[in-house]
Amino acid sequence: MKFYLGGVYMTLELFLQHLANGISLGSLYALIAIGYTMVYGILRLINFAHGDIFMMAVYFAFFGVVTFGMPWYVSFIVAIALTGILGMTVEALAYRPIREAPRISILISAIGASYLLENLAIVIFGGRPKTFPQVPIFTDMVQIGNIHIQKLTFMIPAVTIALLIVLMYLINKTKSGMAMRAVSKDFETAKIMGVNVNRTISFTFGVGSLLAAVGGIMWGLKFPSILPLMGVMPGIKCFIAAVIGGIGSVTGAVIGGFILGIGEILLVAFLPELSGYRDAFSFILLILILLFRPTGIMGEKISEKV
Amino acid sequence: MKRNTIYTGTALLLLFVFVYFANKHLDSYLLRILNLCAIYTVLGLSMNLINGFTGLFSLGHAGFMAVGAYTTAMLTLPIATKQMNFFLAPLISPLDKIVWPFLPSLLLAGVLAAIVAFLIGAPVLRLKGDYLAIATLGFSEIIRVVFTNTQTVTNGALGLKGIPATTNLWWSFGTAVVTIFIMVSLINSSYGRAFKAIREDEIAAESMGISLFKHKVLSFAIGAFFAGIGGGLLGNLMGTIDPLMFRFFMTYNILLIIVLGGLGSVTGTIISAFIITIAQEFLRFLDEPIIPNIPALPGLRMVVFSILLMLVVLFFRTGLMGTREFSWDKFFGFFKKRPLSNGGAK
Numbered sequence: 001m002k003f004y005l006g007g008v009y010m011t012l013e014l015f016l017q018h019l020a021n022g023i024s025l026g027s028l029y030a031l032i033a034i035g036y037t038m039v040y041g042i043l044r045l046i047n048f049a050h051g052d053i054f055m056m057a058v059y060f061a062f063f064g065v066v067t068f069g070m071p072w073y074v075s076f077i078v079a080i081a082l083t084g085i086l087g088m089t090v091e092a093l094a095y096r097p098i099r100e101a102p103r104i105s106i107l108i109s110a111i112g113a114s115y116l117l118e119n120l121a122i123v124i125f126g127g128r129p130k131t132f133p134q135v136p137i138f139t140d141m142v143q144i145g146n147i148h149i150q151k152l153t154f155m156i157p158a159v160t161i162a163l164l165i166v167l168m169y170l171i172n173k174t175k176s177g178m179a180m181r182a183v184s185k186d187f188e189t190a191k192i193m194g195v196n197v198n199r200t201i202s203f204t205f206g207v208g209s210l211l212a213a214v215g216g217i218m219w220g221l222k223f224p225s226i227l228p229l230m231g232v233m234p235g236i237k238c239f240i241a242a243v244i245g246g247i248g249s250v251t252g253a254v255i256g257g258f259i260l261g262i263g264e265i266l267l268v269a270f271l272p273e274l275s276g277y278r279d280a281f282s283f284i285l286l287i288l289i290l291l292f293r294p295t296g297i298m299g300e301k302i303s304e305k306v
Numbered sequence: 307m308k309r310n311t312i313y314t315g316t317a318l319l320l321l322f323v324f325v326y327f328a329n330k331h332l333d334s335y336l337l338r339i340l341n342l343c344a345i346y347t348v349l350g351l352s353m354n355l356i357n358g359f360t361g362l363f364s365l366g367h368a369g370f371m372a373v374g375a376y377t378t379a380m381l382t383l384p385i386a387t388k389q390m391n392f393f394l395a396p397l398i399s400p401l402d403k404i405v406w407p408f409l410p411s412l413l414l415a416g417v418l419a420a421i422v423a424f425l426i427g428a429p430v431l432r433l434k435g436d437y438l439a440i441a442t443l444g445f446s447e448i449i450r451v452v453f454t455n456t457q458t459v460t461n462g463a464l465g466l467k468g469i470p471a472t473t474n475l476w477w478s479f480g481t482a483v484v485t486i487f488i489m490v491s492l493i494n495s496s497y498g499r500a501f502k503a504i505r506e507d508e509i510a511a512e513s514m515g516i517s518l519f520k521h522k523v524l525s526f527a528i529g530a531f532f533a534g535i536g537g538g539l540l541g542n543l544m545g546t547i548d549p550l551m552f553r554f555f556m557t558y559n560i561l562l563i564i565v566l567g568g569l570g571s572v573t574g575t576i577i578s579a580f581i582i583t584i585a586q587e588f589l590r591f592l593d594e595p596i597i598p599n600i601p602a603l604p605g606l607r608m609v610v611f612s613i614l615l616m617l618v619v620l621f622f623r624t625g626l627m628g629t630r631e632f633s634w635d636k637f638f639g640f641f642k643k644r645p646l647s648n649g650g651a652k
Contacts, residue, residue: 104357105619111561116616127605240440277452279447285443
């Protein structure tokens with residue numbers, strides 16, 4: 001089957017291939033966006049360092065395999081655990097001391113933490129791009145009909161869905177999840193009711209960072225050239241995904257991630273002359289959403305208090 | 307009042323003498339640092355007007371600077387250099403023949419940046435806090451992406467080379483003095499008081515009859531005007547510009563200046579623009595091998611720098627000056643130390 005779309009000659013196979021790519025990119029965005037949305041839900045804070053935590057995870061996995069010669073599964077698990085710890089450390093050092101400060105100070109501290117992580121990565125890991133190790137189980141090609149596609153393209157959405165189910169269980173059925181929901185609803189009241197707020201916030205950062213780590217490792221497998229500044233753009237885009245979906249809502253972050261990922265890939269596929277504007281696409285989408293539906297797709301309406 | 311005018315005049319005269327001798331006797335490295343100090347003063351003040359005085363958390367400064375830098379560069383580049391720069395695709399028609407003097411180019415740079423700010427601000431300034439921050443950051447990235455892709459106007463990712471080095475101490479310090487003068491007058495006018503009222507409490511300000519939209523857009527556009535001029539000065543100091551120069555890092559550097567100086571203090575911004583620019587140069591030794599036999603760690607300077615700034619944000623939240631300002635009365639009062647002068651009133 002062949003057809004024209006947006007002036008580009010397109011076969012159904014090709015279209016499906018782009019769609020599969022879009023879904024897997026969208027899944028990666030979704031995993032990272034969840035970290036933003038959870039932290040924002042609890043602290044009303046854009047965790048600017050989230051993108052850099054994601055970058056650190058990729059490097060941890062890289063060094064595990066390449067420098068320490070661990071098997072990939074050990075290295076990936078260690079990297080995910082280390083990233084979780086890193087996320088909690090960032091929270092304890094950069095956000096906890098100024099929890100009562102005005103919003104602008106906290107935001108500046110968040111940007112500062114991100115800047116520090118990036119510069120640390122440049123010093124420790126070096127500014128030159130490194131090549132992420134290829135793990136055949138993930139990176140081999142499979143052939144379906146006429147199209148060749150990486151196994152990873154199907155595995156990423158599967159892993160994302162599995163993690164989402166676990167996360168949903170965690171948030172809705174466990175005691176820690178209940179504490180998280182309570183703190184995000186009303187910080188002060190939750191404190192009065194005996195919720196350990198600091199531990200809950202730390203836990204939230206940990207969970208968000210774990211998800212970012214999984215996303216980061218799969219990102220490294222999919223796009224093997226890794227750099228200390230690789231977290232900046234995905235970080236900003238995933239925040240956008242979280243805003244599009246409605247910040248504070250996990251389902252929204254996933255929807256936003258998919259919209260952004262699929263939209264970006266299809267834009268480049270159908271309008272190749274605009275491919276240079278690929279990064280601008282997400283920002284234009286963000287600004288449209290902010291102007292016409294500031295609370296996002298799944299967001300609750302917040303009324304202004306005097 | 308009259309006495310203070312004399313003091314200010316004397317200080318300006320001293321600055322004039324300083325610039326005159328500095329221009330003659332200092333080497334090019336020191337001159338460059340001094341130029342950067344003055345340019346960052348302009349940039350810091352322009353961002354402080356938006357973020358510190360009006361309380362709009364905008365992260366779009368690099369975008370406005372890019373508009374200014376490119377405008378000034380395109381207008382001041384000699385025709386031959388333009389042709390050398392644009393070897394991939396020729397420059398579009400009217401721009402390839404125009405060469406303007408520096409002053410009108412700078413002014414047009416500021417005006418264009420202000421127009422861009424108006425177009426961005428009109429829809430976006432309804433947003434608040436974090437949302438505004440991320441939307442303005444988004445716009446500044448969009449400006450950068452557009453500049454990277456418009457090969458026939460901006461030379462895309464290749465950037466512009468061979469921009470005439472017109473910026474000298476007279477230009478940079480002259481612009482800084484004019485900017486300081488305009489900022490102080492603006493802040494002490496009724497507009498300035500409206501800006502501060504919006505910063506303190508939007509709802510209260512609106513109920514007092516202050517038009518939020520008008521004042522926010524005004525502050526945003528004036529800030530962008532000076533950001534554009536600062537960008538223009540910077541481009542013609544560096545000699546080369548490319549879109550990567552105007553990434554988020556650029557905005558962050560200026561944000562650091564205003565945070566260290568104090569959000570909402572002109573004096574603080576000036577002091578910290580000098581401190582940060584000089585400190586960045588001074589810390590350069592960290593990038594070189596410090597201990598023999600241990601290889602140098604390039605980038606260590608920026609790590610130390612970011613740690614220092616985290617410490618400022620975490621422990622000295624108000625910055626150097628908070629919202630206080632320099633005045634001659636305080637200056638001399640500091641030296642006289644008569645606790646009960648003025649009848650004990652402060």
